[in-house]
Amino acid sequence: MNQELKMFQETIQAFAKEKIEPVAALIDIEEKVPDALMKEMKEMGLFGVPFPEEYGGSGFGWRAQYMLMEEVAKYEGSIPSIIGAHTTIAANAIYVAGSEEQKQKYLRPLADGTSLGAFALTEPGAGSDAAGIKTTAKKEGDEWVINGTKCFITNAPSADIFVVFVSTDKEKGARGGITSFIVERGMPGLSIGKMEDKMGIRGSETSEVIFENVRVKDEQVLGEVGHAFKYAMRVMQNGRLGIASIALGLAKGAFELAVQYSLERKQFGQSIAHFQSIQNKLAEMKMEIYAIESMLYRTITLLEEGEGFNLEGSIVKAYASEKADWIINESLQIFGGYGYMKDFPIERMLRDARINRIFEGTSEIQRIVIAKEILKEASL
Numbered sequence: 001m002n003q004e005l006k007m008f009q010e011t012i013q014a015f016a017k018e019k020i021e022p023v024a025a026l027i028d029i030e031e032k033v034p035d036a037l038m039k040e041m042k043e044m045g046l047f048g049v050p051f052p053e054e055y056g057g058s059g060f061g062w063r064a065q066y067m068l069m070e071e072v073a074k075y076e077g078s079i080p081s082i083i084g085a086h087t088t089i090a091a092n093a094i095y096v097a098g099s100e101e102q103k104q105k106y107l108r109p110l111a112d113g114t115s116l117g118a119f120a121l122t123e124p125g126a127g128s129d130a131a132g133i134k135t136t137a138k139k140e141g142d143e144w145v146i147n148g149t150k151c152f153i154t155n156a157p158s159a160d161i162f163v164v165f166v167s168t169d170k171e172k173g174a175r176g177g178i179t180s181f182i183v184e185r186g187m188p189g190l191s192i193g194k195m196e197d198k199m200g201i202r203g204s205e206t207s208e209v210i211f212e213n214v215r216v217k218d219e220q221v222l223g224e225v226g227h228a229f230k231y232a233m234r235v236m237q238n239g240r241l242g243i244a245s246i247a248l249g250l251a252k253g254a255f256e257l258a259v260q261y262s263l264e265r266k267q268f269g270q271s272i273a274h275f276q277s278i279q280n281k282l283a284e285m286k287m288e289i290y291a292i293e294s295m296l297y298r299t300i301t302l303l304e305e306g307e308g309f310n311l312e313g314s315i316v317k318a319y320a321s322e323k324a325d326w327i328i329n330e331s332l333q334i335f336g337g338y339g340y341m342k343d344f345p346i347e348r349m350l351r352d353a354r355i356n357r358i359f360e361g362t363s364e365i366q367r368i369v370i371a372k373e374i375l376k377e378a379s380l
């Protein structure tokens, strides 16, 4: 790790400990990240870490982005989910597919933290089968008219800029029939629907986004008409490493608490850390943390070297999210009954971590991607 990155990591570690840990429980209870904290993180450039400075970003690159998500997740899961949806998929879609003009107009305010972004792909009838979206955009002169409903959209209630995926040719579907648009908050016909009441990451807003005859100009088409499915898949590769980073952070955070607790908690006249079965748990948890960390940062190296990482990204996403759940659950076990109580952060961390096996492609979908990649390579 170079010196600049090391300093970035240390800054985030200190910030997360000082500013996020003390309010983590409150974020869960109040279902909101305090405005002052959001403002401070935006001013620190944490909403545009991977993007070049010419587009309003901090210019630190993707490794720093994932470090940020991991370090914050050690204490809390909502903030990295908000930043993840904003940066790794919404803003990144504009970075990947946008014209120079769109990057200046939309990516810049997203990356410098002036605007909040949302990535709207999922619909009530199209989750894992994302190519089956039914929201449409019909061309009328130099305008497009969007109609449909998106659901489960992170950041939507507060977002200023939406990257929306719609069907522009039902027959062609994923192969030439899906187009993405940049839609701004406040456009006539755009509204926020049902707000979700979630199990975890309760400080991260999730809602429906409804489009009723929303008229957008040609300039708001993101990338090539009909070819947006590949942009969605492309940016979700970055997104998946972000999810793995959150999973790793939550797992490390819970593990550190469990180690400490095992030393402090006394039963049968000694610390529970003296019991072989507790030591075995700690050893196995540490092995999994090391495995997640190794595969995540190895995959980040592939990304940095410009190599494809579709296979590896799916492996890391599925492995990290599943093992993190297990690690946090075992941490809760080490806390005994106290782990089950809201007085301690473990139960919240377990709730916050559970989503990582679901969004940006469920574990089942990751296995489909992995198997496809294996068979593609084998049949070459």
Ligand SMILES: Cc1cc2nc3c(=O)[nH]c(=O)nc-3n(C[C@H](O)[C@H](O)[C@H](O)COP(=O)(O)OP(=O)(O)OC[C@H]3O[C@@H](n4cnc5c(N)ncnc54)[C@H](O)[C@@H]3O)c2cc1C
Pocket (backbone or CB within 6 Å): 085, 118, 119, 120, 121, 122, 124, 126, 127, 128, 129, 151, 152, 153, 154, 155, 198, 206, 355, 358, 359, 360, 361, 362, 363, 364, 365, 368
């Ligand atoms: C908190 C939260 C935030 C989200 N944020 C966003 C966001 O910002 N933007 C966005 O676009 N979406 C977002 N999503 C949507 C998320 O990506 C989807 O929920 C996810 O892709 C799964 O879709 P689904 O919920 O419709 O489940 P389904 O697709 O209905 O899946 C149900 C079950 O069937 C399994 N399954 C489905 N197909 C197959 C198959 N072919 N083989 C084997 N098993 C299969 C799934 O793995 C799952 O276990 C969010 C979801 C949540 C819960």
